[in-house]
Amino acid sequence: MSFIKDLESFAIGSRIKNLSDTLMKDMSRVYKELGIDFEPRWFTFFQLILQKKEIPVTQIATELNQTHPAVVQVINILEKKKLINTKKDKNDNRKRLVSLSSKGKSLAEELSPLWKDVHMATKEMLGESAPDFLEKVGKVENALQQKSMYQRTKEKINPRIINNLEFVEYEKKYLSDFQKLNEDWLNEYLEITDCDRIILSNPYNEIIKKEGHIFFIISEGKIIGTYSLQKINNEACELSKFTIKKEYRGWKFGERMLEHAIDKAKELRFESIILFTHPKLKEATLLYRKRGFEVIPEYPELTDKTGRCSLCMQLVINH
Amino acid sequence: MSFIKDLESFAIGSRIKNLSDTLMKDMSRVYKELGIDFEPRWFTFFQLILQKKEIPVTQIATELNQTHPAVVQVINILEKKKLINTKKDKNDNRKRLVSLSSKGKSLAEELSPLWKDVHMATKEMLGESAPDFLEKVGKVENALQQKSMYQRTKEKINPRIINNLEFVEYEKKYLSDFQKLNEDWLNEYLEITDCDRIILSNPYNEIIKKEGHIFFIISEGKIIGTYSLQKINNEACELSKFTIKKEYRGWKFGERMLEHAIDKAKELRFESIILFTHPKLKEATLLYRKRGFEVIPEYPELTDKTGRCSLCMQLVINH
DNA sequence: AAATATTATGTAAGTACTTACATAAATAAA
DNA sequence: TTTATTTATGTAAGTACTTACATAATATTT
Numbered sequence: 001m002s003f004i005k006d007l008e009s010f011a012i013g014s015r016i017k018n019l020s021d022t023l024m025k026d027m028s029r030v031y032k033e034l035g036i037d038f039e040p041r042w043f044t045f046f047q048l049i050l051q052k053k054e055i056p057v058t059q060i061a062t063e064l065n066q067t068h069p070a071v072v073q074v075i076n077i078l079e080k081k082k083l084i085n086t087k088k089d090k091n092d093n094r095k096r097l098v099s100l101s102s103k104g105k106s107l108a109e110e111l112s113p114l115w116k117d118v119h120m121a122t123k124e125m126l127g128e129s130a131p132d133f134l135e136k137v138g139k140v141e142n143a144l145q146q147k148s149m150y151q152r153t154k155e156k157i158n159p160r161i162i163n164n165l166e167f168v169e170y171e172k173k174y175l176s177d178f179q180k181l182n183e184d185w186l187n188e189y190l191e192i193t194d195c196d197r198i199i200l201s202n203p204y205n206e207i208i209k210k211e212g213h214i215f216f217i218i219s220e221g222k223i224i225g226t227y228s229l230q231k232i233n234n235e236a237c238e239l240s241k242f243t244i245k246k247e248y249r250g251w252k253f254g255e256r257m258l259e260h261a262i263d264k265a266k267e268l269r270f271e272s273i274i275l276f277t278h279p280k281l282k283e284a285t286l287l288y289r290k291r292g293f294e295v296i297p298e299y300p301e302l303t304d305k306t307g308r309c310s311l312c313m314q315l316v317i318n319h
Numbered sequence: 320m321s322f323i324k325d326l327e328s329f330a331i332g333s334r335i336k337n338l339s340d341t342l343m344k345d346m347s348r349v350y351k352e353l354g355i356d357f358e359p360r361w362f363t364f365f366q367l368i369l370q371k372k373e374i375p376v377t378q379i380a381t382e383l384n385q386t387h388p389a390v391v392q393v394i395n396i397l398e399k400k401k402l403i404n405t406k407k408d409k410n411d412n413r414k415r416l417v418s419l420s421s422k423g424k425s426l427a428e429e430l431s432p433l434w435k436d437v438h439m440a441t442k443e444m445l446g447e448s449a450p451d452f453l454e455k456v457g458k459v460e461n462a463l464q465q466k467s468m469y470q471r472t473k474e475k476i477n478p479r480i481i482n483n484l485e486f487v488e489y490e491k492k493y494l495s496d497f498q499k500l501n502e503d504w505l506n507e508y509l510e511i512t513d514c515d516r517i518i519l520s521n522p523y524n525e526i527i528k529k530e531g532h533i534f535f536i537i538s539e540g541k542i543i544g545t546y547s548l549q550k551i552n553n554e555a556c557e558l559s560k561f562t563i564k565k566e567y568r569g570w571k572f573g574e575r576m577l578e579h580a581i582d583k584a585k586e587l588r589f590e591s592i593i594l595f596t597h598p599k600l601k602e603a604t605l606l607y608r609k610r611g612f613e614v615i616p617e618y619p620e621l622t623d624k625t626g627r628c629s630l631c632m633q634l635v636i637n638h
Numbered sequence: 639a640a641a642t643a644t645t646a647t648g649t650a651a652g653t654a655c656t657t658a659c660a661t662a663a664a665t666a667a668a
Numbered sequence: 669t670t671t672a673t674t675t676a677t678g679t680a681a682g683t684a685c686t687t688a689c690a691t692a693a694t695a696t697t698t
Contacts (some may be wrong), residue, residue, distance in 0.1 A: 005457065014343075016335055017339035017340075018336040023335065047329070058646055066685090070684075093647095095647085118329075118472050124683090125462050137335070160432065191595060206348040360654085389655060414676065643669085643694100647692085648690080656683070657681090660680100662678105664674080664685095665675085
């Protein structure tokens with residue numbers, strides 16, 4: 001216990017979990033010793049149903065911040081014990097309205113003095129230790145509602161990632177990463193065609209050997225995204241297989257990668273970059289347009305092999 | 320969520336549980352998205368083992384305020400993942416010493432910047448919402464360590480019980496209560512003999528019909544304890560089957576019940592009360608002695624039928 | 639009006655515990 | 669020194685969830 005305390009804000013989750021476990025376990029013991037068939041976690045259910053009279057399952061879940069299967073399971077237990085009644089909502093046949101049975105109501109009445117005792121004991125305990133504890137809990141709850149710990153952590157992690165960005169060229173060891181990145185992206189938005197399968201199964205033969213390039217954007221050893229640049233003719237190259245891992249989206253890695261691709265095309269002395277995209281992929285299309293790509297009707301020598309990406313875009317490079 | 324908040328200190332356990340669930344779930348999401356095979360609840364384990372280098376299983380449990388089977392299970396998972404090593408303690412062959420493997424150490428090192436980010440994010444979150452939150456949590460933890468919520472609640476409940484004490488005489492409906500009370504007590508300290516079984520199986524025939532009495536001390540409908548008074552001869556009666564339910568001990572209900580028994584004996588015009596107890600039952604013996612009972616070698620007409628309670632005590636009644 | 643998406647609920651299977659028990663080693667007591 | 673008690677661990681079974689899926693009713697879009 002003292003150890004977790006020493007970890008301070010380093011392990012705030014575990015610490016608070018311990019506190020709640022202790023409280024719940026103590027309450028459970030009180031009910032058990034008084035010979036009352038009641039679980040501490042039913043308390044909020046009872047209070048809620050008592051207040052709302054009739055309430056559908058999912059609303060219980062949202063009010064109590066629980067998953068709906070958890071609620072369904074408790075509801076089933078309470079129904080088996082005949083403490084609650086449920087019936088279909090006449091206005092919405094999906095909804096199952098939960099209410100206290102007369103047995104449930106009389107149990108609530110029987111428990112009411114005990115609940116008052118618990119309330120008093122809690123208030124006294126807080127009074128002598130930290131009178132504003134609940135106020136502080138509320139503040140923390142609010143802060144987390146404004147911005148979750150997940151988001152806050154990401155905001156710390158991502159700048160670190162951004163400061164350590166690197167571009168590396170394709171190697172054999174990246175084969176499975178390249179495949180996974182592209183498969184995930186295709187599965188998300190479109191469908192994988194035979195044309196994709198050929199390229200993904202052997203990018204070395206299909207891209208590198210044909211004077212093409214594959215790059216990965218990585219940070220601290222973790223792959224964030226990839227793209228390929230393939231030669232069409234001496235003037236133009238095609239940008240494709242352009243994707244950022246789902247969990248890294250929204251942090252402008254796409255912009256960084258596109259810039260790198262343009263630099264690379266410049267370095268390779270191409271005059272323009274061609275790409276195929278799909279109107280469905282709004283974010284991607286916007287990204288290309290912002291950087292100066294313009295929709296063109298088609299490009300000679302380069303028909304859309306997949307037959308799916310109907311939008312052809314071009315960027316003319318200023319050397 | 321707002322509902323639980325509205326319940327205030329009425330549902331402090333549930334509220335804090337929600338908070339910790341939210342925090343843990345968010346952290347879990349961070350690890351998952353970064354593709355790291357690590358669970359939030361392993362964090363305290365890692366920190367602890369990292370600090371102690373080598374530590375036995377039960378010590379982990381006490382330091383982390385967990386049950387030892389929970390620890391064993393996590394240890395087994397981490398061992399399967401080769402993140403920790405375990406070996407027997409040479410000085411104490413029962414102990415299994417847990418330490419981080421080299422893989423575990425390098426994972427800890429890899430995660431260290433992430434943990435720092437989490438720490439920073441937490442500190443910032445607390446800073447902007449409730450800078451003294453952890454201090455308050457500590458105060459509440461201390462208050463609960465001084466006196467648990469269980470104890471505090473009991474201290475509220477019991478005076479209510481004391482103010483509603485009643486004595487009722489045996490009725491058929493109390494048979495099973497009488498049996499259970501006595502069986503529990505006997506199982507706790509001694510062994511149930513055939514003599515006990517006869518009386519408990521039919522207290523009406525064995526006690527009431529033979530000019531004896533059985534009383535129950537109850538409060539708000541709940542039975543707290545029982546005793547019986549049996550006629551030995553015109554001068555003396557025997558007090559036996561004297562027991563208070565385990566969960567109600569330590570609240571002077573025994574004193575109340577003994578006083579009632581003495582009053583009853585007085586009312587029935589007996590000159591003395593005899594009882595058999597056992598030196599093992601220190602609390603009971605002390606209770607009787609305090610009220611004026613004195614050890615006597617034996618009582619004619621009343622041999623110890625069970626052959627087990629070696630201590631005979633007597634109280635001479637002042638009419 | 640038909641097609642699609644969303645909402646409300648339920649179920650099945652898995653995970654992280656818990657309680658209750660068992661066992662062996664070490665320590666204390668008789 | 670034998671016997672009882674305590675300590676350290678493990679295991680098995682149960683509980684309270686979770687995630688992932690399925691289904692039907694309602695709402696929204698085309």
